Amino acid sequence: AFSCSSHRCLYRLQSACGSNIWTVETIGFNLRCVPGARRRFSASGIRAEGGGEDAGGFWAEKGITWRSLGLDGEVVGALMRAGLPHPSLVQAAAIPSILGTGDVVVAAETGSGKTHTYLAPLVQKMWKAGASGIEDAEDKEKSPFEGLGFGLGLVLCPNALLCHQVVDMANALRGEDGQPLVRVDMISGGQGWPTYLPDVVVATPAALLNNLFGFDANRRRRIAFVKAVRMVVFDEADMLLGGGFVRDVGRLIDLFRLEEKRISKLRELEASVETKIEFKEPEFRRVWSEAEGQEEAGDVAEEVEREAQEIVDESGNSLLFEQRAQESTASSGQSASMQRRSEWLRNRKEYKRSKQYIFVAATLPQAGKSSPGAVLKQKFPAMTWVHGNFLHRHNPMLEHRWVHVNKDNNLLSVLTDALRESRSNARTLVFANSVEGVDAIARVLDQCGLKCMRYHRDLSVEDKAAALSSFEEEGGTLICTDAAARGLDIPNITHVIQAEFATSAVDFIHRIGRTARAGQPGFVTSIYTDANLTLVNAMRDAMTAAIPVEGAFSRKRSLRRKVKKYGSYEDAQKAKSALTKQ
Numbered sequence: 001a002f003s004c005s006s007h008r009c010l011y012r013l014q015s016a017c018g019s020n021i022w023t024v025e026t027i028g029f030n031l032r033c034v035p036g037a038r039r040r041f042s043a044s045g046i047r048a049e050g051g052g053e054d055a056g057g058f059w060a061e062k063g064i065t066w067r068s069l070g071l072d073g074e075v076v077g078a079l080m081r082a083g084l085p086h087p088s089l090v091q092a093a094a095i096p097s098i099l100g101t102g103d104v105v106v107a108a109e110t111g112s113g114k115t116h117t118y119l120a121p122l123v124q125k126m127w128k129a130g131a132s133g134i135e136d137a138e139d140k141e142k143s144p145f146e147g148l149g150f151g152l153g154l155v156l157c158p159n160a161l162l163c164h165q166v167v168d169m170a171n172a173l174r175g176e177d178g179q180p181l182v183r184v185d186m187i188s189g190g191q192g193w194p195t196y197l198p199d200v201v202v203a204t205p206a207a208l209l210n211n212l213f214g215f216d217a218n219r220r221r222r223i224a225f226v227k228a229v230r231m232v233v234f235d236e237a238d239m240l241l242g243g244g245f246v247r248d249v250g251r252l253i254d255l256f257r258l259e260e261k262r263i264s265k266l267r268e269l270e271a272s273v274e275t276k277i278e279f280k281e282p283e284f285r286r287v288w289s290e291a292e293g294q295e296e297a298g299d300v301a302e303e304v305e306r307e308a309q310e311i312v313d314e315s316g317n318s319l320l321f322e323q324r325a326q327e328s329t330a331s332s333g334q335s336a337s338m339q340r341r342s343e344w345l346r347n348r349k350e351y352k353r354s355k356q357y358i359f360v361a362a363t364l365p366q367a368g369k370s371s372p373g374a375v376l377k378q379k380f381p382a383m384t385w386v387h388g389n390f391l392h393r394h395n396p397m398l399e400h401r402w403v404h405v406n407k408d409n410n411l412l413s414v415l416t417d418a419l420r421e422s423r424s425n426a427r428t429l430v431f432a433n434s435v436e437g438v439d440a441i442a443r444v445l446d447q448c449g450l451k452c453m454r455y456h457r458d459l460s461v462e463d464k465a466a467a468l469s470s471f472e473e474e475g476g477t478l479i480c481t482d483a484a485a486r487g488l489d490i491p492n493i494t495h496v497i498q499a500e501f502a503t504s505a506v507d508f509i510h511r512i513g514r515t516a517r518a519g520q521p522g523f524v525t526s527i528y529t530d531a532n533l534t535l536v537n538a539m540r541d542a543m544t545a546a547i548p549v550e551g552a553f554s555r556k557r558s559l560r561r562k563v564k565k566y567g568s569y570e571d572a573q574k575a576k577s578a579l580t581k582q
């Protein structure tokens with residue numbers, strides 16, 4: 001074990017060890033050379049390991065290029081022009097699967113390049129549809145049974161800030177003519193349906209559902225949209241599959257899956273019956289922009305019922321259910337709608353896929369039946385899982401300093417000392433646990449003559465955007481809540497300070513993940529009190545033992561019980577893995 005406190009030393013050590021032979025990790029201030037694991041493809045999925053010339057395991061190995069991953073020249077050129085000359089390790093591990101038609105989960109550490117991991121293949125599929133002369137939306141409908149090449153891409157994010165970030169990254173992928181390769185637009189609370197037909201829609205689940213079923217809903221446009229979506233990406237998937245998002249996201253998945261079942265049944269019926277099926281596919285472009293008059297707010301369940309009758313033969317009889325319903329009603333006496341529903345339930349497993357679902361997250365708990373990871377395994381059993389090298393683990397490019405606030409010091413002095421250490425042009429992100437905490441810290445720093453900006457949910461959209469762009473352009477100090485922790489990608493954040501320690505291991509990972517991104521070094525100062533000791537000790541144990549922090553994802557109470565029973569987080573994890581082995 002070597003001990004050093006500078007990244008210069010890290011790189012010297014790295015060259016001594018050879019980057020592909022050892023993975024060099026900074027644990028606190030101690031460096032440890034451990035045998036570098038190899039890239040592994042196992043039954044449980046693809047593990048993006050090994051890594052290129054940097055200590056952070058960000059880059060794919062030298063021989064791997066965007067083109068070798070299956071991306072076309074136009075998209076490769078766009079990535080190069082966007083300043084992304086070489087794929088990251090996670091992109092190399094996941095893009096070939098996403099370019100296929102199967103569902104994929106990308107669970108990889110913060111700053112590993114997950115956004116372009118799904119954007120590059122998504123843009124390629126949409127660009128190919130456009131570039132192959134199928135310019136007009138109506139044409140795209142002519143082959144609803146085609147693979148995933150036609151139709152719309154949809155990216156769901158938990159908040160409007162991340163939607164804007166994804167739209168900007170997608171629009172930065174431009175052709176030689178300087179124009180974005182695909183048309184990307186956003187649907188959020190403030191923005192309704194785009195007036196023109198985009199190739200990719202980026203939305204929050206609530207805003208999308210509101211536009212599909214809300215007060216100004218338009219059923220034919222809804223049907224056209226659900227039919228046209230071919231690839232759905234869930235960014236920050238653990239958040240979308242939990243908490244306040246799970247109902248809306250579940251309704252959207254039901255809608256898209258229902259559509260897949262309908263198309264699958266159509267394929268079956270076309271193969272088995274002589275009757276020509278009229279596939280009532282509304283003209284996508286016309287419907288997309290035409291307001292066909294208001295209608296009452298719909299609901300997914302009703303939609304499921306009504307959709308099921310959309311498939312009719314020349315004489316207008318619904319082929320899918322009426323026949324079956326009439327036959328079986330006579331026998332079982334159940335109502336036709338009950339028959340229809342039981343038909344759907346029977347069909348729910350056997351249907352041919354025609355859409356692709358991609359789930360992306362930096363934290364993906366799998367413990368417990370209702371955890372996002374468990375839900376994915378249950379609902380999407382055939383999915384390809386791609387794991388990042390440092391998923392739920394300490395990033396070796398991150399140096400971490402822990403400061404215990406007690407009777408001998410106070411938060412203000414510790415915080416101002418930490419801020420004064422930051423270089424003048426540095427970008428320092430300071431986390432507090434509440435809006436009041438942000439305002440109080442900002443007030444005190446202002447009084448100390450330390451200029452800072454604020455970011456939290458109570459600020460207006462304009463004030464939030466202004467704070468972020470000023471922070472991005474001029475650097476300085478931004479005091480924020482966890483609203484700025486998830487997914488936010490502001491280049492060159494050099495220092496993250498937790499003025500108030502995170503209340504959960506998941507928030508801890510997302511906070512410290514705002515720095516040391518894309519293989520860059522980063523520095524974190526975590527200020528904590530006795531009240532945070534259980535979580536702090538668990539995080540420090542995990543870093544020292546180089547084990548994942550997932551065991552601390554549980555609620556505070558159960559973590560405290562675990563640590564009390566076994567004495568430390570590391571021993572608790574050892575006991576758990578021993579139990580699992582038994």
Ligand SMILES: Nc1ncnc2c1ncn2[C@@H]1O[C@H](COP(=O)(O)OP(=O)(O)OP(=O)(O)O)[C@@H](O)[C@H]1O
Nearest residue numbers: 084086087088110111112113114115362487489518
């Ligand atoms: N192949 C690449 N080459 C160079 N930079 C890259 C590459 N891929 C991504 N990046 C950059 O890395 C940074 C992090 O990317 P991104 O935000 O997609 O990470 P992430 O894994 O989604 O992080 P988080 O989990 O925090 O959302 C971005 O600034 C992005 O431009």
